[in-house]
Amino acid sequence: MTSVNCRKIEKLLPLYLDGDLPDETSERGVFSHLRACNGCRKLADEYRLSQSWLRLHTPPEVDNVYYDQIRAAVLEDIARDRKTKWSIFTPVNVPSLYRQLIFAASLALLVFSGALALYLHDNRLENDDPQNLTAAILADNPDNVLTAGWKKRIYEDEKPTPESARAAAAKEAKPAFNRRRMSVARWRKTLKRRPESNAVFDPGNERDNSSATTVASLQPAVISGASSQQPLRIEIQTGDPNIRIIWLSPNTTDRDSTQHIENK
């Protein structure tokens, strides 16, 4: 027999001797080779010897006390486990019906909690709804100075407060004067044309290096006297803490003159 075959047989021998080869073809092949090859037959005998020694590996004889100690320790562990914790997954002492009832109750509680949380969340959203804010502001503002653009802005805001909504309404109601860029000189010219106005501030619409303030960046104002009977006073705080715009209008007809200024 060639040494190549012997090398193959050597690998199969550990499984062959106890009938662990996966197929009969391999078994027949090893059997045939062993009949003809003395070297592999000797190797097979060595494997048989080591296997016979392996079967000597038996545990020592122990008395019944050994086993009694094991059982007692197990029962003690079980009793301790029952005392320390109770679980719905306890295997033996809780009937399956109770476990099912407990599981169903837990599930119902979970569903109820989720529904309650959802209800409370929806309720909170309803109170903060911009439409409700709009209705509140409309109730305060009978002149209906709200424009469609302002409403749109309200809805687009994250969570508009009543104060910011009123400020936005006033801003919308005001002429575009404060939102348009005007130089200081031009603004002063408008003041000269309109001596009755009490505007005391030059908005400084052009950006300059010192303040870098534009009308577009002005903060919402405090609005008072929005009705046609009272003079309208609007205060706007700019980004520069030292500069504040105060607009006073004695009556609603001032809007025509401010429109005139805006167009300038």
Next chain:
Amino acid sequence: MPSEIAEITLRTDKVLLGETAEARRDEFFAQLVERARAGDESAFEQIMVLSQHRVVRTAWRILGDAEDARDAAQEVFFRVFKYLHRFKLEEDFNAWLYRITVNVCRDAARKGSKLKNVTSFEVERERGNLASLASPHDTEETTVLGQRRAIIARALETLSEKERAAIVLRDLEGLSTEEVASIMGTRPATIRSQISSARQKIKLYCDRAIQKGRSER
């Protein structure tokens, strides 16, 4: 001819009786398991009594120490109690028990039992561990037997935990390759590979022990 027929009938009866006895035993065991799952502690104790020898023997063969085997057996039965509700009655209880035993022994080995102290045959002989197995009152045969057992015990310690479990279940517990694969949660081909490797290592260890013994004489 009549004697041949009688012999065949007797053999057949024995086989039938054997099968019947085994079936009755399985049925009895299934009833015990069902009662234990329902909360009957006496049924669980009976299960322990019927399977304690197998569990201790397997644990000792894997771990190699009586104390470790006792601790492992205790843990095995505790897990049997804890997870008995997961056992399906149509499954083989012995296979399930073997699976738990192998897992517990693996955990014990990883925690640092004596198996970690793997030493070579030469070191053990230098320490005199092999010679101490013999006593003046022993016969030569007993001495030789003791030495061979010690050699095998050391040879098993050189195996990996998977090889050791596979060889114990296959060669010492007598389970088939398919049963061992099912217990260890792997394929039969993998088990054959592990068994082949384990047997080669044991054979090499025994060869070296024999050669050393001859050279000393």
